[in-house]
Structures are given as C-alpha cells and as structure tokens.
Amino acid sequence: MPKSVIPIGPYHPLQEEPEFFTLTVDGETVVDIDVKVGYNHRGIEKLSERRTFDQSTFVIERICGICSTSHPFAYTRAVEDIIPVEVPERAKYIRTIIAEGERIHSHLLWLGLAGHFLGYNTVYMWVWKLREEILDVMEILSGNRNNYAMFKPGGVRRDIKSEDIPLVIKKIDSIVPTLNRLKKAILDDPVLHARLKGIGILTREDAIDYGALGPTSRASGVAKDVRKDAPYGAYDKVEWDMIVTETGDVFEKVIVRVLEVYESIKIIKTCLLNLPEGEIDLNIKDIPPGEGIGSAEAPRGETFHYVRSDGTNRPARHKVRAPTFMNLPTFKVTVIGETISDATIILAAIDPCYCCTERMAVRNTKGKKIYHGQDLIRLSQEKTEHIKRKMGIK
Amino acid sequence: MKLTLKALLKSPWVFHLSTGSCNNCDIEILDCLTPRFDIERFGMLLAPSIKHADVLLVTGSCNRKSAIRLKRLYEQAPKPCLVVAIGECSLSRGMFIHSYNCPLPLDKIIPVDAYIPGCPPKPEAIIAGAVKLIQKIKGNV
Amino acid sequence: MTREEILNDLKKRFKNDIIDLLDKSPKRVYIEIKPESLVKVATYIFKDLEARFNIASGVDARTHIEILYHFSIEYLNVLISLRVKLDRKNPAIDSLAQVFKGANWIEREMYELLGIDFRGHPDLRRLLLADEWPEGVYPLRSDYKEWDKKAIRDRGV
Numbered sequence: 001m002p003k004s005v006i007p008i009g010p011y012h013p014l015q016e017e018p019e020f021f022t023l024t025v026d027g028e029t030v031v032d033i034d035v036k037v038g039y040n041h042r043g044i045e046k047l048s049e050r051r052t053f054d055q056s057t058f059v060i061e062r063i064c065g066i067c068s069t070s071h072p073f074a075y076t077r078a079v080e081d082i083i084p085v086e087v088p089e090r091a092k093y094i095r096t097i098i099a100e101g102e103r104i105h106s107h108l109l110w111l112g113l114a115g116h117f118l119g120y121n122t123v124y125m126w127v128w129k130l131r132e133e134i135l136d137v138m139e140i141l142s143g144n145r146n147n148y149a150m151f152k153p154g155g156v157r158r159d160i161k162s163e164d165i166p167l168v169i170k171k172i173d174s175i176v177p178t179l180n181r182l183k184k185a186i187l188d189d190p191v192l193h194a195r196l197k198g199i200g201i202l203t204r205e206d207a208i209d210y211g212a213l214g215p216t217s218r219a220s221g222v223a224k225d226v227r228k229d230a231p232y233g234a235y236d237k238v239e240w241d242m243i244v245t246e247t248g249d250v251f252e253k254v255i256v257r258v259l260e261v262y263e264s265i266k267i268i269k270t271c272l273l274n275l276p277e278g279e280i281d282l283n284i285k286d287i288p289p290g291e292g293i294g295s296a297e298a299p300r301g302e303t304f305h306y307v308r309s310d311g312t313n314r315p316a317r318h319k320v321r322a323p324t325f326m327n328l329p330t331f332k333v334t335v336i337g338e339t340i341s342d343a344t345i346i347l348a349a350i351d352p353c354y355c356c357t358e359r360m361a362v363r364n365t366k367g368k369k370i371y372h373g374q375d376l377i378r379l380s381q382e383k384t385e386h387i388k389r390k391m392g393i394k
Numbered sequence: 395m396k397l398t399l400k401a402l403l404k405s406p407w408v409f410h411l412s413t414g415s416c417n418n419c420d421i422e423i424l425d426c427l428t429p430r431f432d433i434e435r436f437g438m439l440l441a442p443s444i445k446h447a448d449v450l451l452v453t454g455s456c457n458r459k460s461a462i463r464l465k466r467l468y469e470q471a472p473k474p475c476l477v478v479a480i481g482e483c484s485l486s487r488g489m490f491i492h493s494y495n496c497p498l499p500l501d502k503i504i505p506v507d508a509y510i511p512g513c514p515p516k517p518e519a520i521i522a523g524a525v526k527l528i529q530k531i532k533g534n535v
Numbered sequence: 536m537t538r539e540e541i542l543n544d545l546k547k548r549f550k551n552d553i554i555d556l557l558d559k560s561p562k563r564v565y566i567e568i569k570p571e572s573l574v575k576v577a578t579y580i581f582k583d584l585e586a587r588f589n590i591a592s593g594v595d596a597r598t599h600i601e602i603l604y605h606f607s608i609e610y611l612n613v614l615i616s617l618r619v620k621l622d623r624k625n626p627a628i629d630s631l632a633q634v635f636k637g638a639n640w641i642e643r644e645m646y647e648l649l650g651i652d653f654r655g656h657p658d659l660r661r662l663l664l665a666d667e668w669p670e671g672v673y674p675l676r677s678d679y680k681e682w683d684k685k686a687i688r689d690r691g692v
Contacts, residue, residue, distance in 0.1 A: 038663040039459050040414045043493040046674055050492060059489055065418030065514070084560060109421070128428035146418050146514055211588045211637030224587065229609040230562065293563065293605065293614060295589075306592045306603070319592035321641075326590075329640060458665040486690050494674045495664075497686035 028339045033331055048318035053079055053153055053287055056315065061147050063320065066109060069102045070298030071320070072151035074305040077232060077294030079153040082287055082309055090278040091155040093271050096233040098142065098150050099296070100264040100271075105134045106299035107257045107264075110351045111182075114254065117344050118195060119381035127182070130175050137171050140164050155281035165272050172265055183258055194387050196251040200334045200346035203248060210330050213301025213323045215256040216350045220248030226297040238270045250349045257351075287313070298323055300351050324352050341379040399474045402448045403528050405437030409447030409471075413464050414496070415454030418514040419481035423451060431517045438524070449476045449524075455483040455490045456500055468504045478508045478527060480520065485509050538611050541584065549576055565603075567618040570628050573604075576617060578634050580606050586615065588637045593645040595677050600626045600649065621651065630656035648675045 024032040044063055048056045060071045073095060080087065087095075108131040115123030135145040141160055142148040150156050186192060202212065207220040217224065223244045227235040243259045245252040289311040295304045301323025308317040327350045335346050412420050426433045427440065441447040444467050454460065468475075482488035484500045500506060508530075510523035536544070542564065546556060552572035557565040568576055580586050586606035594601045604617040621628060630653035631638040642653045643662040650673040653659060661668075672682055681688075 038661075038665065039457060040416075040454075041457060041459075041495050041663040042414060042455060042490050043495045043674060046679075047490065047493055062416045062418070062489070062513070065416045065421055068416075068418070081563070125429055128425070129430060132425075132428070132430045145516065146422070208587070209636050211635070224609055229607075230612050291565075293616070302589075304589055304605070306590075306605070308594060317592070317594045319590070319594075321590040325640065326637060329636065458667065462665075491688060491690070494679070494681070497683050499687065502687065 023335070023340070023343065025340060028341075030335050030338055030340065030343060033335050035328060035331060037328070045318055045320060048315050050314070052313045053309075053315060056318070057151055057153070058149065060320070061149065064322065065146060066106050067102065067298040067300060067303070067322075068147055069099050069151070070296045070303045071305070071322075073099055073233075073296035074294045074303045075307070075318075076151050076153045077296065078292040078305040078307040079287060079294070079309075080284075081292030081294055082290045082307065083284070084292070085154075085282065085284070087155050087282060088279045089276045090159075091280045092232075093234045093275050094156045094160055094280065095151065096235060096238075097160070097268055097271050098138075098148055099233065100268045101134060101138050101141070102148075103264045103299045104261050104268075105131055105138070106351075107261050108134065110257060110299075110348075111254075114345065114348060117348055117377055117380050118192070119384040123182070126178070130178055133171050133175050137168050140168055152281070153287075154284040155279070157281075159280055160272075160275065162275075165275075169269060169272060172268060176265065179258075179261065186254060186258065190391060191384060191388050191393065193251070194391070195384055196249065196254065196345070198249055199338055199342050200250045200349055201248050202330055202334050206330065206333050207248070210333075211326045212330050213326050214298070214351075215253055215260065216301065216327050216330065218242070218244045219252040219256045221246050226295050226302045230295070232296070234271055235267075237274075238267050240267050250345060253349045287311075300324055301327060324350070328352065341383040344377055344380045399476075399531060402474070403531055405439075406448040406476075406528075407439050407441040407446055408449045408451055409441045409444055410451045410453075411464065411467065413452060413454035413460035413484070413500075414457035415481065415483055419453040419483075419512075422514045422517055423453070423480065423520065426517045426520055431521065433521060433524075444471050447471055447475060449478060449527075451478050451480055452484050452500060452504075452506075453480050455487040455493070455496045456498060456503060457495055458497065461498065461503055465503060476507045476527065476531070477504055478510065478523065479506050480510045480523075481515060482511060482513045485511060488513065538613055541608075541611070541613075548579070552576060562612055562614060564613060564615045565618060566615060567620070570619045570621060573617070573619055574629050574631065574634065577604060577606075577631055580615060580617075581635055584608060588635055589614070591638065591641050591645065593649045593651060593675070595623075595649060595675060597677060599623050600651065602628065602645070602651070604631075625652075626650065627652040627654060629654050632656050647673075649673055650676065 022034040023030050044059060047059055051059060057072050057075065060075050061068050063071050108127050112124040112127040115127065138148065139145050141164065142150050142158065150158060202216065202220045204221045207217040207222050221244065223242060225242045228242050240263045243256050243263065245256060287309045289309055291306065291308045293306050295302050303323060304321040306319040307315050310316040330350065331347060335343055338346060410420065410423055425431060450471060456464065479485055479500050483490065486499050487496050490496050508523055508527040510520055512519050542558065546553065549572065552568050552575065553566055554569060555567040559565060581588060586608045589605040589607055591602055591604045594603070600621045600623055602619050602621070606615045608615065619628060628651065630642055632642060633655065640662060642656055643659060645651050646653060646659055647661050647664050669682060673679065
C-alpha cells in the first residue's frame with residue numbers, strides 16, 4: 001500500500017518554515033511521525049559562560065517569551081542552592097505572585113489558540129482580550145507586559161507598592177465572570193465533546209516512560225507537580241489544589257488548564273493580601289565553588305537548571321532543560337493511529353513552547369498535492385463544521 | 395514598481411516569519427490583531443501564504459537553519475515586498491551576538507526597509523513603526 | 536522506605552560500583568559510579584525506586600568529561616544525581632535509551648554538542664545543529680574556536 005509522507009506546514013498561522021514534523025500517512029491515518037527541531041537553537045548554554053551570574057538572568061529570561069518567569073526562577077534557585085541559602089519571606093511571596101500571573105496569561109493564550117485551530121474564532125478573540133487585563137496587572141506590578149526582570153540570585157529586584165494592591169485585585173476579579181462563562185461553554189458543548197474526547201490519548205505508562213511533565217502528564221493520571229512535591233516560594237503557605245484527571249485525551253488537557261487558572265487566581269489573591277514585611281534581597285557577593293540544581297513549575301511542566309561554579313564570578317557550566325523537551329517526543333504515541341484532521345489539535349494539546357516548536361510542512365511523495373499547515377488547520381476547522389451539521393447545530 | 399507599491403499600501407497584507415526567536419515579539423504581533431489594538435480596521439490582515447504578502451515581518455536572530463529558509467521564502471515573495479525587522483534580535487542579534495549558531499544579522503541576508511526596536515516592542519510601538527513605514531513610502535517623511 | 540533506608544540499601548547493593556556518595560543536603564544526593572555500571576544502577580533507580588528521570592547534563596571539566604544523570608524521588612523530596620567520569624580523548628558510554636524512552640533526545644544532544652558516543656542508541660543523529668555544521672567540532676567543549684570565516688561578531692560602531 002503506497003504511503004505518503006506529509007511534513008506538516010505552519011502549525012501556527014503566522015509561522016512558515018518548511019520542516020518540523022514529518023507525518024507518514026496511509027490514506028487518512030497517520031502511521032509514523034518524525035520530529036526535527038533546531039530552528040530556535042541559539043546556544044544559550046554557551047552564552048551563560050561569558051556572563052556573570054547576575055547578568056545571566058537577563059539572557060535566561062529570553063529563552064522563552066511565554067514561560068519567561070520560570071527560567072530565571074529555576075536559575076536563581078540553582079545559584080542559591082550552591083551556597084546554599086534561603087531568600088527572605090517577602091521575596092518568596094513576590095516571586096510566587098509573578099510566577100502565577102504568568103501561568104494565567106500562558107494558559108489563556110493557549111486556550112485562544114486551541115479555539116482557533118478548532119474553528120472557534122470568537123473564543124480566540126474573546127480570550128485574548130481577557131488576557132490583556134492580566135498583562136495590565138503585570139505591567140502595574142513589574143513595569144513590563146512580558147519580560148519582567150524581577151529575579152536575581154538572592155531575592156527580587158523591585159518591590160510591590162501597597163497602594164497598587166487594591167487595583168490589581170479588582171482587575172483580577174474582573175476576569176472571573178467571563179472565565180465562568182467560558183468554562184461552562186467548554187464543558188457543555190456537544191461539538192467539542194465529539195471533537196476532543198477520545199483522541200490523542202497518552203496512557204499513564206507512556207507518560208512515565210517518556211518523562212512527560214506538566215498538564216500533559218497530569219491529564220494522564222500522573223499526580224506530579226513541583227509546587228506540591230518540593231515546595232518553594234510561598235506555595236506551601238497557601239491553600240490550593242492540584243488538578244489531576246484520568247484519561248489523558250485532549251479534552252482532559254483542556255480541562256486541566258482551565259481549572260488551573262482558577263487555582264492561580266486563588267494563589268495570587270491570597271499572596272497579595274498576606275504579603276509580609278521585610279527585606280527583598282540578600283545582597284549575595286560571592287558564589288563558592290560547587291554545583292546547584294533548581295527547578296520551578298512553568299505553565300508547561302518542570303523547568304530544570306543545573307549550575308556549576310568554580311569560584312570565579314561566571315558559571316562554569318549551565319544546563320537548561322525546558323519542559324517541552326520531555327513532552328515533545330510523546331507525539332510518537334499520541335498521533336499515530338489518528339487522522340490528519342486531528343493532527344493539529346493533538347500536536348497543539350501539549351502546548352509546545354514556540355521557541356522549541358517550529359513549523360510543519362506537508363509534502364506528498366507522489367508529488368500530487370501540497371498541503372500547508374494552513375491547510376491542516378483548515379481541515380481541522382472543516383471537521384468541526386461537519387460535526388456541527390451532523391448534530392443539527394448551526 | 396513605485397506605483398504598485400503605493401497602491402498596495404492602502405491595505406497591506408502582512409506575513410510573519412520567525413527565524414529563531416523567543417517568541418515574545420511574535421506574541422506581541424498577534425496581540426495587535428486582537429480586540430484591544432485591532433489593526434484589522436486599517437486593512438492589515440495576516441496573509442496565509444508568502445505569495446499573498448505585501449509586507450514581511452521578521453523576528454528572531456537568524457539561526458543557521460532558519461537563514462537558509464528565510465532566503466528561499468524571500469525569493470518566493472512577489473515583489474514589491476517590504477521587509478520590517480521587529481525586535482532587538484532581528485536588528486543586530488541583540489544579546490545573541492556571540493552565539494555560535496547566529497553568524498549574520500538580518501540586514502546582511504535580505505534588504506530591510508524598517509526597524510522597530512524593543513524587547514519586545516509594545517503593540518503601540520509596532521503600529522507606530524508600521525505608520526512610519528507607510529508614510530516614508532508615500533514620500534511624506 | 537525512608538530516605539536513610541534507601542541510601543543504605545544503595546550503598547550495600549552496589550558497593551562495587553559506587554566510588555563516592557555525597558549526601559549534600561536533605562534534598563540533594565550525588566553518587567559517583569563507574570561508567571560500566573551505569574545501566575545497572577539507573578535501571579534499579581528508575582524501575583524499583585520509581586524515580587522520575589529529569590535530564591542528563593554533560594560537563595566538560597578541563598581534565599575529563601562528566602555526565603550527571605538526575606533522578607527525582609517525589610514522595611521523599613530527594614534528587615539523586617549519578618555522576619560518571621569519562622576519558623576526554625574518546626568519551627563513550629552505554630546508552631540508556633532502551634531502559635526508558637526519556638533518555639533518547641538528551642543523548643542525541645550530548646552526542647552533537649560534546650562529542651560523547653552512546654553505544655547501543657537506536658537512532659544517534661543530529662538533533663539541534665544544522666546540516667552544514669562541520670563534523671568533529673563540538674560547541675560546548677572548552678576548547679571550541681570560531682570556525683566560520685564569514686561570521687560578523689561586532690555591531691559595526
């Protein structure tokens with residue numbers, strides 16, 4: 001049976017690069033998948049060795065734009081682990097507030113994109129408008145919408161003024177009614193159930209074997225979260241729940257992320273209302289020789305940094321591991337056996353951080369039709385329309 | 395060539411390309427399309443493919459792998475096509491200037507018409523940059 | 536099992552393989568083992584202690600090349616790091632990709648950035664670097680020199 005090879009085109013409508021995922025299809029079913037990465041490789045581990053420990057924080061923030069706080073969080077914890085030393089209480093609370101604000105904006109971003117791939121463009125526009133409120137909050141707290149530059153080894157760089165806190169809480173509360181409406185719409189919509197339930201299943205054994213992290217593994221029943229297993233910051237002083245579901249299909253991954261937004265809102269409000277007084281920075285001067293490991297829970301999973309120091313003011317080795325590095329190979333088990341129109345939403349469901357993800361192109365070896373990633377997204381949207389017509393909803 | 399360019403500027407279709415960035419600038423470009431900043435009311439749409447594009451928005455610090463594809467895509471774009479470099483990484487590679495995987499800055503690979511600095515530039519800055527480019531082409535600046 | 540029981544059991548079970556066990560703090564344990572015993576010890580930690588494989592870091596210490604394999608045991612909040620030291624001229628070690636699939640990509644990355652050979656890896660090819668990158672040039676080594684004549688490294692001001 002002749003098989004065609006499809007390299008998937010742009011997974012995101014804006015990005016156009018030739019090759020990333022190569023799907024081998026037999027008719028409509030995917031039989032094999034290969035992943036090529038390296039389009040975003042900028043050699044940051046080598047760059048860290050030229051900078052001092054403090055300057056490295058600025059380079060580390062720009063590894064990823066969406067999970068931009070989790071990398072400096074893990075890095076500063078790794079440097080503090082070399083000595084080892086604990087930061088002051090107020091600094092822990094401020095770090096937690098910034099990290100949770102980023103988690104909300106990242107999950108909302110993903111929800112909008114998932115809506116776009118399925119054909120629900122209204123969801124895309126509404127959710128991104130909602131996300132602007134959170135970016136306003138981050139701008140009030142730290143001065144920038146995206147790269148906050150709040151972390152340094154030993155504490156935080158800037159303080160939160162207490163006169164800003166009532167306005168921040170008001171803005172965070174204003175997104176909850178729309179979020180409730182969205183949650184109800186997702187849980188009740190029959191088209192979404194037909195589209196997302198039972199596809200792209202990642203079993204518990206595979207999640208453990210590949211070392212999958214974050215909501216990708218929590219949707220498969222693996223109850224692991226760095227904030228609960230090895231608490232850091234202010235996470236052990238606040239009441240919150242870890243969201244875990246059983247099946248591991250795409251629908252459960254959506255549910256886990258939506259419910260995590262509510263938990264993050266709870267954590268931020270508790271931390272803002274109970275912010276302790278005190279110092280925000282330890283003023284570390286010298287890092288002794290040794291090695292340290294730090295980890296933080298990014299919106300996509302656990303970020304892991306390993307730093308080795310030889311007594312000078314520069315790292316001798318800095319190893320960075322983003323969570324998507326462990327989640328990407330799970331494509332081999334989730335996409336094989338599914339149809340091409342489901343391929344985009346399954347690939348998007350692990351929430352690949354763009355800087356590790358590129359494009360996918362589609363090429364038929366017989367030379368007949370060329371699908372672009374735009375075409376694959378269109379196929380996915382057409383499948384939703386088809387299901388709607390079958391159910392009599394229009 | 396000048397006449398076609400001036401005619402296209404009433405509603406430029408933009409095509410976005412990332413050559414190895416942290417994706418912050420890409421998200422800010424997407425933010426311009428969402429209801430708060432909404433550049434679609436000026437006629438700027440996202441083109442689905444390079445053959446429909448009038449303006450090419452480039453972000454990222456030009457990896458070795460991406461630079462080859464960038465050249466190929468630029469040759470496929472029907473001229474006239476304006477190129478806008480967004481963010482520090484595409485201006486001069488920013489802090490990645492010593493990286494072993496980023497040998498050349500963007501304007502040594504393809505010709506650039508406008509530069510928008512920032513890390514990342516706010517959506518207001520991107521819109522201001524687009525307006526300046528349009529005015530320059532129309533000959534007002 | 537408690538933390539002390541696990542460490543004592545490891546010391547007894549692998550007493551010919553462990554060179555040094557450093558109990559640095561309640562959350563961090565560094566165990567140095569001989570390169571030949573890597574698969575045995577790693578399989579025991581992954582399967583029997585039910586640890587999660589975090590990542591492996593390759594380091595070019597000037598006199599030798601080291602690899603650290605990090606495993607997390609969540610229910611005890613302990614991170615065990617296995618250290619192996621390899622010869623700098625010809626670094627080679629057995630691959631762990633058959634034991635758990637999470638090691639597949641990180642071994643490919645260490646192969647192309649540090650030049651370590653993994654015996655028995657099912658698919659050892661380039662992961663991140665471009666195809667035009669020359670063979671035998673390893674960026675993360677401490678003696679890496681700029682080989683590209685056309686690269687521009689100043690801003691021109």
